[in-house]
Amino acid sequence: MNHSDHVHAVAEHASAAASSPVAASWRRCLTVHGLSPEEHRSPLRLSEPEFFAAREKSADLLEEARGELDRLFTTVGKAGCCLLLTDGNGVALERRGAAGDDKDFRGLGLWSGTIWSEASVGTNGIGTAIADERAVIIHRDQHFLSCNTGLSCATAPIRDHRGRVTAAIDISTCRDDAGEMAMMLLSQAVKDAASRIEANLFRRAFSGARILLVQDGKSGPALLAIDRDDLVLGATRAARLRLNLDDRRIDAGVPAADLLNEMPAGQGEDLLDAERAALRRVLSRANGNVSLAADTLGISRATLYRKMKKLSIN
Numbered sequence: 384m385n386h387s388d389h390v391h392a393v394a395e396h397a398s399a400a401a402s403s404p405v406a407a408s409w410r411r412c413l414t415v416h417g418l419s420p421e422e423h424r425s426p427l428r429l430s431e432p433e434f435f436a437a438r439e440k441s442a443d444l445l446e447e448a449r450g451e452l453d454r455l456f457t458t459v460g461k462a463g464c465c466l467l468l469t470d471g472n473g474v475a476l477e478r479r480g481a482a483g484d485d486k487d488f489r490g491l492g493l494w495s496g497t498i499w500s501e502a503s504v505g506t507n508g509i510g511t512a513i514a515d516e517r518a519v520i521i522h523r524d525q526h527f528l529s530c531n532t533g534l535s536c537a538t539a540p541i542r543d544h545r546g547r548v549t550a551a552i553d554i555s556t557c558r559d560d561a562g563e564m565a566m567m568l569l570s571q572a573v574k575d576a577a578s579r580i581e582a583n584l585f586r587r588a589f590s591g592a593r594i595l596l597v598q599d600g601k602s603g604p605a606l607l608a609i610d611r612d613d614l615v616l617g618a619t620r621a622a623r624l625r626l627n628l629d630d631r632r633i634d635a636g637v638p639a640a641d642l643l644n645e646m647p648a649g650q651g652e653d654l655l656d657a658e659r660a661a662l663r664r665v666l667s668r669a670n671g672n673v674s675l676a677a678d679t680l681g682i683s684r685a686t687l688y689r690k691m692k693k694l695s696i697n
Contacts, residue, residue, distance in 0.1 A: 386529045387421040404515060405525045408506040411514070412527045416502045423530045426497040426504045429474060434496040441470050444541070444550050445477060447583035451576045452479055452552075458572065459554055465493045467553045473500035473509050491534065493555055504528060508536025509553045516540055516548050518574050520566045535561045537570040539577035542603065544588035545630065546620035552577050578603050581619060589617050595639065597622045609639045659694040662687075666696070 384392070393402070394409035401407075412418045429437060438445060448468055456466050456479035465488045466479040478495045480488055488494065492504070501510035505527025512519045518539040524532045534557055541550040554569045582604040586594055589608035597605035605621035614636050618628045626642045662676075669675040677687040691697075 386524055386532055387419075389524075390420040390527060404511070404519070405506060405521070408501060408511045408514065409527055412501060412505040416505070418502075418505050418527065420505070420527055420529055422528065424504065424528065426492040426499055428492075429496045429498065431496075434474075437470055437472075437474050438476050441476055441550070443584065443587060444468075444470070444580075447587060448477070448541075448550075448552070448580045451580050451583075452477055455479075455552075455554075455572060455576050459569065462556070463558045464554050464556045464569070467493060467499070467509065467555070469499060469509050469513075469551045469553070471513060471547075471549045471551075473498050473503065473513055473551070475499060487557060488555075491531070491557065499553075501527075504531065507531060507534075508538035508555065509551050512538040512540050512551050512553075513548055518570060518577075520570050522561075522563070522566055533557045535566055537566055537573050539570070539573040541577045541580050541584075542620045543581075544585045544608075544617055544619070546618070546623050549584075550580075552580070582606060585617070585619050592616050597625055597643070607639060607642075613638050613640055615639055615642065655694065658690070659696065662690060662694060662696055 390409050391413075393406050394413050396402075445468075452466060452468055459466065460479060460481050463481070463484055465484065467475045468477040469475050475493070475495050475497050478493070480493075492499075499507055499509035501507070501514050504510065506521060507526055508519055508521045511521060519537075521536045521538075523535055526532050526534060534555055536553055536555045538551055538553040540548045541552060543549040552573050554573055585604070585606050585608070592608040592610055595607040595609055597607060602624060603621040604619050605625050606619045607615055607622050608617040610616050615628070615633055615638075618626065618633065623629065628637075628642070665676045665679055666673070669679065673687060674684055677684045680687065
């Protein structure tokens, strides 16, 4: 049975979607996108004005990802791999590749301005990672189109500061010796790079906030952005999953201490703790000078001494 017949046999079965993520993608390609595995098609390509517009729309992403792309390419570039950064529609915005491999990769469509969505070229690393919102390995004959079965791809989605998939980072190779273990190592590399880019984007979005790392984030960087009043301004996808957060709870205003089980010991202690912390900050900035601290607060030295005694501040 050739590749095309195999894809049809698997994807047309009623239980295809439940059998595996690849089979589910194959079925989408047939039934939703109207593609045929036997057709020879290249990825759709944006016009030059469309490509520049796509890059401009993703300017923050490109700035925060450029260093990660360069570092990753120094690791995999000499191994015959091509590196792509795409937007959330699968448009290749940035590319890294060795000059000696450019002809082969360009012929396959692994080039800036091409669209690697499932609708464009069927099951592939970029399109399927975006559609499934998870990291994937699409190895050779797991591709939908027969013309792409010489490729092996490891891809990870990248999420924005609200936890939505906004991009993808992909390593592709057409080397015959790219086995399962090699692809697993490449997959970990792109997942690590995607996590760092996500963290960069999050810190950029909340540049004026305090950023807190939440422990046990298992699906990317678990970060919270917190304002001066300890209210959560934003959370990465991993932090949202870890702390059961969504946009509604964040917009309503939730104290970080509540989320992290840092509740005060007794009723009313939260205000005392806040006042104690505020006074200690003022005293610290005054280098312990009580007179200067009192002037800063607009109160008398006697009043400040009473507050310090009440709050057990030495």
